[in-house]
Amino acid sequence: MSNTESSVSEQHKIRLEKLQQLREMEANPYPHSFDVSHNSQYILDHPELIKEDEQELEEVERVSVAGRIMTRRIMGKSTFFNLQDSKGEIQVYIRRDDVGKENYNKVFKKLTDIGDIVGIKGYVFKTGTGETTVYAEEFKLLSKTLRPIPIPKEVETEDGETKTYDAFTDKEQRYRQRYLDLVVNPEVRDVFQQRTSMVQAMRNFMNDKGYMEVETPILQPIYGGASAEPFVTHHNALDMKLYLRIANELYLKRLIVGGYDGVYEFSKDFRNEGLSRFHNPEFTQVELYVAYKDYNWMMDFVEKMVEHVAKALHGSTTVQVGDQEIDFKRPWPRIPMFEAIEEETGKDLYGKDLSELKEAAEELNIELEDSFGKGKIIDEIFGEYVEPNLIQPTFITDYPIEMSPLAKKHREKEGLVERFECICNGKEIANAFSELNDPVDQRERFEEQARLRADGDEEAMTLDEDFLQALEYGMPPTAGLGIGIDRLAMIMTDSESIRDVLFFPQMKPEK
Known part of the structure; x- marks a missing residue:
């Protein structure tokens, strides 16, 4: 002891x-x-x-x-x-x-x-x-407390310097005992107050547009709406396997089919992946779907909403993050994905087949797995050479169709879809599509995902027959958006880790 x-x-x-x-x-x-x-x-x-x-x-x-x-x-x-x-x-x-x-x-x-x-x-x-x-x-x-609170003590040395003892500064212990962290380091409360204010500002912004906040199932018989591994559970009474949702996209689209013009949900989602500074297996995002709009309209919407959030929290469009000053003032740059890759690597990957992409990846020292398809290779190259360099908010647009099985085909560019991601401070904070509403095309995309899964891609999407049936009843042209609340909160509160903006982050078991 x-x-x-x-x-x-x-x-x-x-x-x-x-x-x-x-x-x-x-x-x-x-x-x-x-x-x-x-x-x-x-x-x-x-x-x-x-x-x-x-x-x-x-x-x-x-x-x-x-x-x-x-x-x-x-x-x-x-x-x-x-x-x-x-x-x-x-x-x-x-x-x-x-x-x-x-x-x-x-x-x-x-x-x-x-x-x-x-x-x-x-x-x-x-x-x-x-x-x-x-x-x-x-x-x-x-x-009456039965355990001592770790109150820091300041002592003045013989040299006139002030030294602090017993400060509760160990990051891991602070995450594990957040209740103590909040007591002993009250400035931590400010981070979570800002997070709450951020969510409230976003909610007010969408409510003012007339969009309806809804709730969709967390326990799902078929998981979908993203490329990720799920958590699996079992319902005893029905004797059936269920999944914690990885996204709420497919249910929100069903509501658009049902006749709503705009719906959104702040949702807890769960992805069975590793832990990192930017990843927690349980996370929060807001998804919004608006009928009769496309991804160009949604880019304008995201700019306006996030600019509104920055002003609500900081009274300015600029936010200090580490040694960087990030400015959310509109308009933000819009760069097609293949142009961004070519600018950073010198390689034009547009239209290249699988063998050519593998060759380019090897030249760029990207480690590949046998199960990687075209979309996965392009994503790995982008993540290594482009994403970390995008500090100011930037829209990366026009993704390859292999990466986006739920997005509508590009109206002008062959092999691409109308999709954007917003990258800020070197990480994705938002993802959006002109949503695919052609049920025949959607079925073919799901079937292609099934082939990728059969080839070993465990994150490929599963085919959702009920969702396809909903599309067959007709979904209007729709713009869809997902914003990572935890990552946006990291930026808005100048926090280094996703654990700093979660009250109770997932931790490895103590020995």
Whole structure:
């Protein structure tokens, strides 16, 4: 056992003893509720709450606050401590003569620890140093903690430098114990508040256009709408295999068939793939489908919505990401995929057959697998040579048909489809099509995917007979879009890893 583990175990034992003492005193360490009237930020933002010297106590507005004790300075019969709630921290002053001798001496001083959750009722005043402080007239323990909170400690060295000890900075532990991360590193809360604001801005933007937010199945008998491996489960009552959805595209298109002009869904999707800085097997995306539109219209829409999001979060179209300043101001560059590849590699791959593509990939030192078809090879080359260099938001358009079995054929260019991806900060954040609504063509594409799967491509799509039947009833021309919420949040919050924008990311099991 390490020294840290030994220390925690000892403190855990001591706190259990304190808990027992509280119960023996009939001081309930876990009461059912506490009436809170104000939060720390509100008090700090409203100086009219502060008691003036000439005011009588009867004239002063009372406040009731609750939160964790984060630091305290005991001075005999009185104590200053910092209380942290959901909005920040505020100082509290508590005296034995105000809250009662037993409550102060036994409960507060001896049986309460840093990290405990307490409730305070009193009034607001300013100390001699000018700090806004809550004067405690009542004190109540609301939750006794049995494990110590890892509060960082700052110590000044003999050289005058300030050193921090016991900071909760280990990334992996922070992800595994996000609840502690939020307590000890409150700036992390800002990231998730921005993520929520981002989603709300997108939702408001689409609602204002008249599009309807919907819900579609997570458990699906046939997975589709993307190229990915699914998670498999089993329904006992029906005795059938089901899949966690990899996308919600095919169900949303069914709603367009049903007569809606625009539908969207913020969806949890699941892909049975590896973990990385940009990948979590459970992720969030928003998909939008709008009838009678195409991918050119959708590019305009994405520009407008993401520009709106940047302004809503940052008051500007520019966002600082690491050492890069990314500008979401419209218009964004639009570059056909094969032109982008040729610009970076010097190789024109348009119209090349499988053997020519393999030869080009080998010359570019791209590792190939026997199961790779034309689309997969082109995708590997693009991912290696083009995508990492696209920092400012850029539309890559006109993909090969082999890569896009759900997109409509290009109206002018043979062998291509009307598809775009938005690349930003070196990664895809959005994918969109002029949706394929020809049921005969769609069936042929699915059958080609089945051949690729038979040849070993485990990410090839499966044939969905019910979806094909829906198309046969007629789907109008439609533009479809998917935006990765987690990746967009990484950019909007200047976060290095997808784990930084997920409350509870998937982690490898601890040894």
